[in-house]
Amino acid sequence: MRDTRSEVDEALSAAGARRGPDGALRFSTAAKEAEAMEREPVAAPLEDDRVIHVAGGDAHRFLQAQLPTDVPPPGSDRALLAACCTVTGRVVAVFELAARSSGYLLRLPASAARGLIERLARYRLRSRVEFLDRGWHAFGVAGPGAAGALEAVLGAxxxxxxxxxxxxxxxxxxxxxxxxxxxxxxPSGRFRRICDTLLGHLQPVGPETFRLAELREGLPWIHEETAGQFVPQMLGLERMGAVSFSKGCYPGQEVVARTQHLGTVKRVLVRAALDAGGEVPRPGTTLFSGDGRPAGHVLYAARAAAGIEALAVVARDLAGGPWRAGEPDGPSLRLTGRPRPDPGEG
Incomplete structure (x- = not known):
């Protein structure tokens, strides 16, 4: 039994969700939601993400041959960050992967999901594997005490x-x-019950607030606008366990391995902040240096309690900021940190 769009909307509305002028789903203001996440466990319906179910007798062998990630066998109850690359070693998707007995569950931004399915299907040939992009929903839980709250509510x-x-x-x-x-x-058919339970016991927040938690961890989500622009090391994926240098061949392996051998990349991952009041930069927004040179691109951004925070990939020699978003005289961004050391920094 599948949950219809109207049933999902009805469940979220009953929990207090409303859409703002920008179409974003929220339960309060972005600032209040961000403040809540800093002091208590929160739960968010991840309606901006898509869940892909990869199933079939050849699912493990197929994914192991297509991804730079060392894919765990089905039924191993492993969960990890994974990626998919082009033959030139450029990342087209980053996703969370859960290995279940029925196959694999992949969560990623909805704008990148179709491209990932099309790319994987291109190499399927006679493999017994299928990619199902309907039938599952996703929620995110974060904040202080999240583990205890989840155990009390769901027992897992x-x-x-x-x-x-x-x-x-x-x-x-x-x-x-x-x-x-x-x-x-x-799974479909359980959305209303899980929604009522989860959002009834934890502070509900919108998807953007949970994305803020992921941004602060440095999760380099790829959207349609940024697909195919970066090698994994520019995103720090090799330091997150999403790239294996000991497995067999996969598309882009030669470029990824050579980049690792060189030990440095020309672009690096940074966290940045904008003042409050402006628009949230969209994925792919160009960043410019102080002298007007193109410096990099925004991966994604989210409103915080004070201002806007962003994750971006910028040229190494311009990584100190500040930058301008969208055009040389656009809104100013300042560097707030790097999620993790990048290649070339020892």
């Missing part, structure tokens, strides 16, 4: 790098980072 809290199934047949995954951030994969 996996260790980092693992996933676990709840009594409602939902899957809780904890794929990356040591922080209290979880993804809940919910």
């Amino acid at each position: 809290v996996p260790d980092p790098g693992r996933c676990a199934e709840t009594e409602e047949e939902a899957v809780v995954a904890r794929s990356f980072g040591g922080g209290a951030r979880f993804t809940l994969f919910v």
Whole structure:
């Protein structure tokens, strides 16, 4: 049984969700939601993401041959960050992967999902594997006390790098980072019940607020606008366990391995901040240096309690900022940090 769009909207509306003038789903103002996430556990319906179910007898062998990630076998209850590259080693998708007995659940931004399915299907040939982009929903849980709240509400809290199934047949995954951030994969037909339970016990927030938690961890989500622009090392994926240098061949392996051997990349991942009041930069927005040179691109951004925060990839020699968004005299961004050391920094 599938949940219809109207049933999903009805469940979210009953929980207090409203859409703002920009179309974003929220339960309060962006600032209040961000403040709530800093003091208590929050839960967000991830309607801006898509869940792809990869199933079939050849699913493991197929994914292992197509991804730079060392894909765990089905049924291993592993959860990790993974990626997919072009033959030139450029990343077209970054996704969270949960290995279940029925196959693999992949969560990623909706704008990148179609491109990922089309790319994987191109190499399917006679492999017994299918890519199902309907039938699952996703929620995010984050904030202080998130693990305890999840255990009290759903009875399942996996260790980092693992996933676990709840009594409602939902899957809780904890794929990356040591922080209290979880993804809940919910099968169709269970959305209303899980929604009522989760949002009834935890502080509900919109998808953008959960994305803020991921941004602060440095998760380099790729959207349609930024697909095919960066090698994994520019995004720090090799330091997140999303790239293996000991597995067999996959598309783009030669470029990825050569980049690692060189030990440095020309572009690096940075966190940046904008003053409050302006528009949130869209994925792919060009950043300019102080003297007007193109410096890089925004991966994604989100409103915080004070201002706007962004994750971007910029030229190494311009990584100190500040930058301008969209045009040489656009809104100013300042460097707030780097999610992790990048190649070439020792």
